[in-house]
Amino acid sequence: MASLKNEEAVETSNHMEKCSLNGEVTNNVTHNGPASERNKLEAVPEFGNEIRKEFMLRPNSVFLNHGSYGSMPRCVHERQVRYLVEMESHPDTWFRYNMYGYMKATIGRVAEFMGIRMEDTFMLQNVTKAANTVLKTFPFHSGDAVLVNSLTYGAVNVAARATTAASLNGAQTLSLDINFPINSEDEVVQKYEDFLKQHPEVKLVIVDHITSPTAVVMPVKRIVHVCHAHGAVVFVDAAHVPGQLRPNIQDIDADFYAGNLHKWVFCPRSAAIIWRNPSRQHAWFRPLVTSAFEHRGLHEAFGYEGTKDDIPYICAANGIEYINRVGGLEKINEYNSTLLYKGVTYLEEKWGTKRLQVPDSMHSLYQCIVALPFIPGFSDFKETPAVTQVFMGKNLELQKLLLDKFDVQVAVVYVGQELMVRVSVSIYNTMDDIIRLADAVLALTKTEALFISDAGFIRVF
Numbered sequence: 001m002a003s004l005k006n007e008e009a010v011e012t013s014n015h016m017e018k019c020s021l022n023g024e025v026t027n028n029v030t031h032n033g034p035a036s037e038r039n040k041l042e043a044v045p046e047f048g049n050e051i052r053k054e055f056m057l058r059p060n061s062v063f064l065n066h067g068s069y070g071s072m073p074r075c076v077h078e079r080q081v082r083y084l085v086e087m088e089s090h091p092d093t094w095f096r097y098n099m100y101g102y103m104k105a106t107i108g109r110v111a112e113f114m115g116i117r118m119e120d121t122f123m124l125q126n127v128t129k130a131a132n133t134v135l136k137t138f139p140f141h142s143g144d145a146v147l148v149n150s151l152t153y154g155a156v157n158v159a160a161r162a163t164t165a166a167s168l169n170g171a172q173t174l175s176l177d178i179n180f181p182i183n184s185e186d187e188v189v190q191k192y193e194d195f196l197k198q199h200p201e202v203k204l205v206i207v208d209h210i211t212s213p214t215a216v217v218m219p220v221k222r223i224v225h226v227c228h229a230h231g232a233v234v235f236v237d238a239a240h241v242p243g244q245l246r247p248n249i250q251d252i253d254a255d256f257y258a259g260n261l262h263k264w265v266f267c268p269r270s271a272a273i274i275w276r277n278p279s280r281q282h283a284w285f286r287p288l289v290t291s292a293f294e295h296r297g298l299h300e301a302f303g304y305e306g307t308k309d310d311i312p313y314i315c316a317a318n319g320i321e322y323i324n325r326v327g328g329l330e331k332i333n334e335y336n337s338t339l340l341y342k343g344v345t346y347l348e349e350k351w352g353t354k355r356l357q358v359p360d361s362m363h364s365l366y367q368c369i370v371a372l373p374f375i376p377g378f379s380d381f382k383e384t385p386a387v388t389q390v391f392m393g394k395n396l397e398l399q400k401l402l403l404d405k406f407d408v409q410v411a412v413v414y415v416g417q418e419l420m421v422r423v424s425v426s427i428y429n430t431m432d433d434i435i436r437l438a439d440a441v442l443a444l445t446k447t448e449a450l451f452i453s454d455a456g457f458i459r460v461f
């Protein structure tokens, strides 16, 4: 996979099979002519209930949590299965020969989709691994610090702390507090400026482009500029960006920029990219797993980490194809953001609560956080979950209750000590989903009490 070029990928991608909307797998070279012509002929289902039939989500369930793990359409899943069958039909042919061509084509298509060069783009399973790759290869010196912030994704926060704690050179992880309401982007950028002035020991900054679970779009370009002015390397955690925002990644100018494809690019779990800024080369940047091709180029080293299933990476090309087939990112942006705005306004009215207060420019397009009304047995617990206890807390008990009792999946989160929901919308959601969420929560507000036992929930309705 040496010396990858975008043109080579386009050439190779002509031999990749694409999935059509009706779930059939077609090959645009041998059967159907150019994809653009075929697209014109295919009817695109209406977003909402019609397109939901393309997905494998449980019928009648309310799924307002695309943001956590994504969900892929059936046609991409079927393509994944066909690749699996191809792999199983002759493992040697797959691993020794064919898979590299597919991978190369996919990296080219993903790079083109993200507006970056494939030479600078590497695939790995997920953003947790991307963050660990930078953290674990970063050359810490005595007294160095990593800077995260109070909105940093839990697993990445834990990874930073574990890495610095294990560092023989006595590195440490510092955290910048970002509290709500956020009044302006300037306020956030100034916090970085002030902090870094006082902490010259910060050598690596990790900042989310879209925070999770709070769904705030951070002014990453300006933060990167401040960090560089203070001599720090920046890793942008853009787990939610591919398929949601269309940033100019080169212009943001971070040292590393990593995003998940299995969330908003409709491909199998798990697939992600890490982009290395060509104008900020760091020789220490290597894959986390050292394997046979360590001493060849970086693409070879990232491309082969021992025997594993790389089909989710390969199917990222099919996820992108699906996005194009249903009308493109602009159309998806428009549908999701319009539904989100309408839905959140409805929830605010029904619940008498407010969305998280941030400037308009810092709201994400597909996700929004809304405060819950008082729910007995939950809202009266005032918890501040520790970063090391990401998977525990009343929020997750309530999330499970909404699922078990009402078949409503939504992320319930703490912001400070307040229980809120993170509503994620995708092209298969409608206002009916939002209304069912609103009603389920209102039903819980009317319960007398909810007692929790060691054995699980004892519900009193």
Ligand SMILES: Cc1ncc(COP(=O)(O)O)c(C=O)c1O
Pocket (backbone or CB within 6 Å): 067, 068, 126, 127, 128, 129, 153, 155, 156, 208, 210, 211, 212, 237, 238, 239, 240, 260, 270
């Ligand atoms: C901001 C952010 N970073 C990292 C991750 C981790 O993603 P993964 O579990 O796919 O590694 C997530 C997952 O939701 C996230 O929201």
